[in-house]
Amino acid sequence: MDIDSLVELIRNKAWKHYSPEPGHDWLHAERVYRMCMKIREREGGDPEVLAAAALLHDVGVQNELEQNVDHSEESAKIAGEILREIGFSSHKIKKVQEVIRQHRFKNSVKATTLEAKILQDADRLDAIGAIGIARTFSYGGSRKVPMYSDDRNVTSTLQHFHDKLLKIRSVLNTETAKAIAKERHEFMEVFLSRFLKEIEGEA
Ligand SMILES: [Fe+2]
């Protein structure tokens, strides 16, 4: 099966399972898919396994929000059902499920295959740069978290940049992703310094 037909088949079955939350919606899955394919051009990896894993990696987020289950496990389960329906080989379904189980940042799992390394990288790249900034403020807004605070004990979206986003560059697996992360990281630094200046009325 060519990749475009595979993507089309998966899209038709997967998008309705996706959470409407902007950070983990179908558009996030599509961006991660495109980035996986871009990284794969240099790093290699099975294109079918990677495409399927990327498009389905967060399909269980809605169940996590509703039932407090781990979404990487849940996504692997739903991915298995969808891929069986479209006639994916059981050998490749197992591979896809393993890649999906290993994607989660919070679980800090070490990726054991090239495809898992690439998905981790693509997912993390989507958390930085302009998209990362947009996702972070959008998520903070949905949780009523203040954008910034003078009080260090108060969780703020600005603090999240220091706790997580500015560290992402150093936890990537592939050289290709590290090169892409460099520009995204620098863009966030420019944004943050401007943001702080505007808070103080200096710009
Ligand atoms: Fe995820």
Ligand SMILES: [Fe+2]
């Ligand atoms: Fe994701």
